[in-house]
Amino acid sequence: MLTVVTFLPLAGGLLLLFVDEELKETIRRGAMAVAVFTFLVSLDLLAGFQSSPGEYHVYQFEEMRHWMSSPPISYHLGLDGLSLWLVLLTTFLTPFCVLCSWHGVDRRVKEFHVLLLALESAMIGVFVALDLFLFFLFFEAMLIPMFFLIGIWGHERRIYAAVKFVLYTMAGSILMLVAIVALYSQTGSFDFPVILQKLVSGRTTLTMPTERLLFLAFFAAFAIKVPLFPLHTWLPDAHVEAPTAGSVILAGVLLKIGTYGILRFCLPLFPRASVEYAPYIAGLAIIGIIYGALVAMVQPDYKKLVAYSSVSHLGFVVLGIFSLNAVAIQGAIYQMLNHGISTGGLFLAAGMLYDRRHTHVITEFGGLATPMPVFASLFLFVCLSSAGLPMLNGFIGEFLILNGAYLTNPWWATLAATGVILSAVYLLWSYQRLIYGPVTVEKNRELPDASGRERFSLAAICVMALVMGVASPLFTARTEATVTRILQSEMTRNTRYEAVQRPTGAAVPVSVPLVAAGAEGGKAGRP
């Protein structure tokens, strides 16, 4: 089942290769059909997913096959609450990427759609891979289509941005590779559940310096991907230069792979190191929240504004994760999904403006409410969802994160909360400059309103935002078991280490906030 979902887009993409390059419309429709079909198939995962699977079925839809014996890699796929939603997010967003490139991409149409579908496969693969090696493989495989998407169909400085994107990501992921191999030499396995089992049961113990180094190596790869301040400098370039579909995928899914990796690998595998580094990382996350928001505020280029807002929003996610309690982690997961939907929507809107005027500069627009009323209202909805208006999705995520962060350290929550205010400032201010007021540039008077295709995309995003805003238990119920498990493995191991350490007098009460918050967390997980 998972194999089908993972490779369906790729298979569809390969079929598209046989279509004649000139039949652009057929290719677009074909790609759309593949993307929609993948989404429908992935809905079946949601239907078959059990919220409380019991002790022994941590991963559902598990698939395990021997692949190669040296290095001992198995083809091991599985789905839990965390990956379920991210897979769905991926399959949900991809059709909109095809839709938004309908007119924007007119050159080398076939390659574009094949690469887009290949990228979708790689992204789904990242979320469902349970073998570290397989995960790394998908992680790298993702880079190549994205490199071409930015480099071929991007804007003026596309090649620079594409190379920068690849180098940054690669530098991090290579360190992760070394850590994966080191982990293998310690535990004798590449299989994530096996490694985790060995570490949790204490059959393999990592010395503290080793654990620190391994944690940092994994974390570096993911922090670049997130991107955490100060590793974010590739993001504005990549976003601004990427075509609309590239930006949507980049913001919507690729950035989540960083936070997904932290939740999936860093916390459970290296509990002591993550507790130890949590304050520093949270500090960086808070800097990112505020810095990203402030920089976003002064951007003259709308796409860059949204790019920096991503830095700020993802800062929330990282803060939530490293608050290390159930509420905050629930919030972090929720915010990951929100950000995919809302920021994806913002980039779609930016792409629509770009298709009309071939610029992202805010001062080139103004008063768009007059020529494009429908667009203006849908766009407002997306902006508000990103700004975290109650009843919409952004609010739930931010609220949970701030709530959880407060439990761990009130100051974190206080500082991070300014980010919420600032996000309202930059989003609404930019909205005002784009949409309200008199029409400042003559050309804009004639702009056509959103077409049916565009209305459909934005409306779907808005509906999703509303559903996620009012029906959050639908989502959190399915992630709860996963969150509890992450924290449990974290707690049990930390307590055990303390028990070992205490007689020597070197004990550090590291897990106190964990235990305290974790207890409440289970209940507070459902707002």
Added chain:
Amino acid sequence: MVQDLLSRLGMQLPKEFALILPQVQLGIFALGILLTDFLLDRKSRWWNAVLALAGVGFSGKALWNLRNLEDVSAYHSSIVVDPFAVFFGFLFLISAALVILLSVRYLEIEDEHHGEFYALLLLATIGMMFLATGSDLITLFLGLETMALSFYVLTGFLRHRKASNEGALKYVLLGAFSSGILAYGFSLMYGIGGSTNLARIAQAYAERSPGDPLVLISLVTVSAGVFFKIAAVPFHMWAPDVYEGAPTSITASISVASKAASFALLLRIFCTAFWPIRPNWEMVVAGVAVASMTIGNFGAITQSNLKRLLAYSSIGHVGYMLLGLVAGTPDGFKGIAFYLLVYVFMNTGAFAIVILLRREGVIGEDIEDLNGLISRRPVAAILLLIFMLSLAGIPPTAGFIGKYFIFLSLIETGHYVLAVFAALYIAPALYYYFRVVVHAWMREPGGAARPTISVAQGVALAACTLFILVAGLLPDRFINFAGTTLQSQFLQMILR
């Protein structure tokens, strides 16, 4: 074939003859090509290539018969046929076959299509095979010189091109110098061991104190000679010039087969005679490896000539392979062997794309010549991407598995810093490999014509691509093949 013929003539050959049959077969065909060349007119010179391929085929068959032998020494233990020698023998033959396939069209365009080319290539391969089988200093040196002399001539084969002549001259002068140093080192080894046999020399080294100046001088001179041959820093200066000047198919051969042969020599000497004094050279080799990765990877960034770029990148690859020797574990040696095997295909493939760019009147070696390859010849651009990804070590290509074993062996032996260094150098490597890809995929084609692919080139490219993908996705069989080298006695002795 030869044996049948001779036995029918009533001539009895010593049994040992079967052990060098692969080399003999190649020799016969090399000489045969020199004769048949006179009979062929300009248009039908490609028959030479067919003959050369047949020679490689027969040699491969003879080598195949030796595959299950375990350490048979012959000719007064001057050669030893072990799995190590057989593995490397196959490597050389594969490389020779690929180079022959790639040369036909190239030489026709260069208007230098002579039988000597193929004859010399086969002779060089003989030298390499003796390098891999030699267990005696004399055999090793003769093998090395046979190989090197053939390559000196082949480098200068494009008589009318200045760069080719320049490259050949540099290669001869520096090569002769390094051979001299190597021979000096060999003479010291003979002096210490009282024998030219490597096993005896190893015993003598084990008995000497590691700080003995004679031991150290012999170590330094021999390593200098060998490092020159594999183009490791600081003895790499010749590589870019020679690579640029030589006919492109020969560049592929020098960078792949000659390098693999020199690695066979290096492993043979370092894992026998020099193994007892391992503490003396471990850090030196590690330093040379890191320096090679540094100079190779950073040197390649600024190159605009594809052949020079690949020359620097191959210096970087040498660094990775040397790290396997630093680790000195079964995984390390297996890693070197597998890396070299993959390297044959990926580097030859990369040079094959450069060969495609060569047309009448267009040198086609500049990175700009790749511009817009994707619209001119999509297949070539896609293959180029695969080769570049494999060279950079991105999964799921075979190049990644090669690097993986090197990393694994380093981590197993606690060389974490080296592992991180080696890993981080993938980033600059990726930068210049992707620069090549950017030119092929993202730049406008300009007015350049569509490159054509001849049948022979197509076969070679297909073989390279297939191998890279199959060995990347299902590497088990190939890793086992590379692992057979570990069963050789000299490696068994040190790994035990």
